[in-house]
Amino acid sequence: MVKKLIPPQATIRRLSIYLRYLNGLDVDGVKVISSHDLARRLALNPAQVRKDLAYFGEFGKRGVGYSVKKLRDHIVKILGLQKMRKVAIIGAGGRLGTALALYTGFERRNFKVCALFDKDPAIIGNEVEGIGNILSIETLPQMVKEKGIEILILTIPAAAVKEVYDLVMLSGVKAVLNFAPFKMLSTEDVDVHNVDLTTELESLSYRLSLRESGIAPLEQPLSPEAE
Amino acid sequence: MVKKLIPPQATIRRLSIYLRYLNGLDVDGVKVISSHDLARRLALNPAQVRKDLAYFGEFGKRGVGYSVKKLRDHIVKILGLQKMRKVAIIGAGGRLGTALALYTGFERRNFKVCALFDKDPAIIGNEVEGIGNILSIETLPQMVKEKGIEILILTIPAAAVKEVYDLVMLSGVKAVLNFAPFKMLSTEDVDVHNVDLTTELESLSYRLSLRESGIAPLEQPLSPEAE
DNA sequence: TTAACAATGAGCATTATATCACAAAGTTTT
DNA sequence: AAAACTTTGTGATATAATGCTCATTGTTAA
Numbered sequence: 001m002v003k004k005l006i007p008p009q010a011t012i013r014r015l016s017i018y019l020r021y022l023n024g025l026d027v028d029g030v031k032v033i034s035s036h037d038l039a040r041r042l043a044l045n046p047a048q049v050r051k052d053l054a055y056f057g058e059f060g061k062r063g064v065g066y067s068v069k070k071l072r073d074h075i076v077k078i079l080g081l082q083k084m085r086k087v088a089i090i091g092a093g094g095r096l097g098t099a100l101a102l103y104t105g106f107e108r109r110n111f112k113v114c115a116l117f118d119k120d121p122a123i124i125g126n127e128v129e130g131i132g133n134i135l136s137i138e139t140l141p142q143m144v145k146e147k148g149i150e151i152l153i154l155t156i157p158a159a160a161v162k163e164v165y166d167l168v169m170l171s172g173v174k175a176v177l178n179f180a181p182f183k184m185l186s187t188e189d190v191d192v193h194n195v196d197l198t199t200e201l202e203s204l205s206y207r208l209s210l211r212e213s214g215i216a217p218l219e220q221p222l223s224p225e226a227e
Numbered sequence: 228m229v230k231k232l233i234p235p236q237a238t239i240r241r242l243s244i245y246l247r248y249l250n251g252l253d254v255d256g257v258k259v260i261s262s263h264d265l266a267r268r269l270a271l272n273p274a275q276v277r278k279d280l281a282y283f284g285e286f287g288k289r290g291v292g293y294s295v296k297k298l299r300d301h302i303v304k305i306l307g308l309q310k311m312r313k314v315a316i317i318g319a320g321g322r323l324g325t326a327l328a329l330y331t332g333f334e335r336r337n338f339k340v341c342a343l344f345d346k347d348p349a350i351i352g353n354e355v356e357g358i359g360n361i362l363s364i365e366t367l368p369q370m371v372k373e374k375g376i377e378i379l380i381l382t383i384p385a386a387a388v389k390e391v392y393d394l395v396m397l398s399g400v401k402a403v404l405n406f407a408p409f410k411m412l413s414t415e416d417v418d419v420h421n422v423d424l425t426t427e428l429e430s431l432s433y434r435l436s437l438r439e440s441g442i443a444p445l446e447q448p449l450s451p452e453a454e
Numbered sequence: 455t456t457a458a459c460a461a462t463g464a465g466c467a468t469t470a471t472a473t474c475a476c477a478a479a480g481t482t483t484t
Numbered sequence: 485a486a487a488a489c490t491t492t493g494t495g496a497t498a499t500a501a502t503g504c505t506c507a508t509t510g511t512t513a514a
Contacts, residue, residue, distance in 0.1 A: 008470070008471060008472095009430070010471075010472095011471095012429075012430050012433050013426055013430055015429075015433075016423070016425065016426040016429040016430065017410060017423070017426065019429075020408060020409075020423075020425070021410075034490085034491060034492090035491075035492075036491080041410075042410055043410075043412050043413075045472070045473060045474095046473095046491090047472080047473055047474070047475090047493095047494095048471090048472060048473075050491090050492065050493065050494090051471095051472080051473090051493085051494085053493095054492090054493060054494075058492085058493070060491075060492050060493080061479085061480070061481095061491085061492075062478070062479040062480050062481090062490080062491050062492040062493080063479065063480035063481050063482090063489085063490050063491050063492075064480065064481075064490080064491070064492085065490090065491065065492080066492090078433070078436075079429050079432050079433045079436070080432045080433055080435055080436025080439070081429065081432055085428075085432055085435070087428070094326075095325065095326035095329055095330065096323075096326045096327075096330070098322065098326065099321075099322035099323045099325065099326040100323075100424070102322055103322065103323070103424075105408060105424075105425060106424075106425065106428065109425050109428070109429065111425075111428050111432075150435060151428065151431055151432075151435075174435055174438070175431040175434065175435055177427055177428060177431060181247060181332060182247075183244060183248075183268075183269055183270075185270050186270075191431060191434050191435075193427060193430065193431055195422075195424075195427055196243070196244070196247075197327070197330075197332075197333075197422075198243065198247070198332060198333065198336050198338075199240055199243040199244065200404055200420060200422055201312075201314070201333065201336070201338050201378065201404060202239075202242075202243040202246070202306050202308065202336065203236070203239050203240055203243065203420065204378055204402040204404060204418060204420055205306050205307045205308055205312055205338075205378075206239050206242075206305065206306045206307055207402065207418050208307055208312070208377060208378075208401055208402055208418075209305075209306070209307025211401070212307070235500070235501065237501075237502095238501095261460085261461060261462090262461075262462075263461080272502070272503055272504095273461090273503095274463095274502080274503055274504070274505090275501090275502060275503075277461090277462065277463065277464090278463085278464085278501095278502085278503095280462095280463095281462090281463060281464075285462080285463070287461075287462050287463080288461085288462075288509085288510070288511095289460080289461055289462040289463080289508070289509040289510050289511090290459080290460050290461055290462080290509065290510035290511050290512090291460080291461070291462085291510070291511070292460090292461065292462085293462090455514100456513105456514085457512100457513085457514080458511105458512085458513080458514095459510105459511080459512075459513095460509100460510085460511075460512095461508105461509090461510085461511100462507105462508085462509080462510095463506105463507095463508085463509100464505100464506095464507095464508100465504105465505090465506095465507105466503105466504085466505085466506105467502105467503085467504075467505095468501100468502080468503075468504085469500100469501080469502070469503085470499100470500080470501070470502080471498105471499080471500070471501085472497105472498080472499070472500085473496105473497080473498070473499085474495105474496085474497070474498085475494100475495095475496085475497095476493105476494090476495095476496105477492105477493095477494090477495105478491105478492085478493085478494105479490100479491090479492075479493100480489105480490080480491080480492090481488100481489080481490070481491095482487100482488085482489075482490090483486100483487085483488075483489090484485100484486090484487080484488095
């Protein structure tokens with residue numbers, strides 16, 4: 001590898017997908033995989049797989065492919081997943097908040113939900129097994145500092161975003177994953193990532209309409225971010 | 228407008244975002260909005276907003292901007308949201324399935340959750356308020372036909388995907404929104420859209436790592452699909 | 455009614471992303 | 485140990501998405 005280019009965001013998302021698939025292969029005892037096989041399973045172009053990886057180094061062996069274990073470890077390092085990331089959820093009283101708080105999949109990937117916040121006094125203080133008591137959002141900045149929370153997951157109603165916006169942005173947290181149906185903007189200090197479940201459904205609806213009007217059935221694979 | 232181009236997938240996702248913002252404006256009594264203001268609020272380029280809309284027609288008025296109500300109605304039509312879309316959830320017993328089943332935001336956007344499925348006999352038959360009893364996934368093809376279900380939301384564990392895959396793909400449903408951490412591929416008949424919550428967190432983790440290593444702080448806005 | 459202003463729509467330029475195609479490197483077969 | 489095959493890594497190319505610019509159209513003020 002000669003020149004260092006900055007990888008597209010889409011590449012990062014695919015790395016995460018590769019990682020998950022590699023974990024599965026490893027469990028199944030597969031030792032080596034080629035870009036071709038990887039690409040086929042994930043409906044991608046083999047060259048794209050290789051290029052995605054080549055942004056970060058030369059991990060493969062010509063004539064052979066990629067060592068599943070080694071590649072997995074490299075991707076873990078690239079994505080910064082060796083060290084546990086501390087996460088907190090705001091809107092812990094809601095259904096989505098609860099679902100995410102109790103989802104065990106995050107921990108398996110080295111994200112630790114270590115605090116829950118809500119603004120509803122009726123549930124503040126309630127204990128959630130394995131995490132702790134639900135805290136008042138007023139205490140957010142303090143807890144971020146105390147516990148070393150890096151990422152905040154927002155699962156609050158759209159209307160509540162305005163209320164907590166300043167609190168969140170000034171809390172000292174470095175990244176936000178926002179599920180509220182209200183687009184939050186990133187700033188110099190805080191990297192915001194918006195996920196909108198309704199948008200996902202509406203994209204599908206658009207494609208259904210296309211088919212109904214008979215214009216274009218599934219002419220292209222779905223976009224990266226969504227996979 | 229002269230030539231008809233097919234709009235990028237990213238455009239469709241943005242239309243959904245525009246739509247939500249326009250709804251908010253309408254509630255606030257705003258009558259007209261310019262591409263400039265729309266873009267500023269959503270951290271986009273004004274030209275991009277105009278281009279997104281221009282794929283579908285000329286909705287604006289020069290010197291004025293876009294009528295909030297009219298533009299909203301146009302986008303509703305473009306996305307195929309005039310008619311109610313029937314949705315079912317598989318994995319209704321899980322936390323995410325429950326959260327989505329009871330989320331009222333979908334209905335507000337014209338998606339009706341009209342059936343819930345699970346494979347666990349212990350909960351099949353349980354009633355969920357406003358929707359009905361949890362059904363066995365064995366009955367999926369039959370219910371899809373009976374109820375006219377168009378979209379399936381999968382909130383099952385990764386391991387369960389293989390089990391239900393054929394059932395889902397042959398059920399007669401037209402689109403799938405898959406939350407299971409296992410990438411499902413689209414086919415000729417079924418449009419699959421994968422959403423992976425872990426990938427969202429891992430993208431953030433990558434960006435945190437970048438900052439830690441001091442290489443590049445927030446050099447670019449986050450990807451479309453994710454906003 | 456004319457001049458100054460505002461904002462769209464669209465062609466063009468630029469940038470970003472994905473794919474092709476092949477030399478280089480490694481493996482297997484004969 | 486040579487020939488036939490496999491698969492990577494990468495420069496070149498193609499495609500797609502984004503952003504710039506400005507003529508055109510419409511509005512408002514004088």
